[in-house]
Amino acid sequence: xxxLDGTGLTRITHDGTFDAFPVFSNxxxxxxxxxxxxxxxxxxxxxxxxxxxxx
Numbered sequence: 308x309x310x311l312d313g314t315g316l317t318r319i320t321h322d323g324t325f326d327a328f329p330v331f332s333n334x335x336x337x338x339x340x341x342x343x344x345x346x347x348x349x350x351x352x353x354x355x356x357x358x359x360x361x362x
Contacts, residue, residue, distance in 0.1 A: 326340055333357065
């Protein structure tokens with residue numbers, strides 16, 4: 308995450324593999340991203356849906 312002015316850079320995922328292409332749902336409740344985690348060492352890319360909870 309990053310603010311429009313470039314400040315406040317925050318890492319969201321912490322896996323050592325490819326995590327990219329994040330997209331928020333229209334209502335802002337979910338974050339969908341692609342990742343190569345849990346692929347058994349193949350080149351498969353999976354989609355993950357995370358409920359977005361603001362503190």
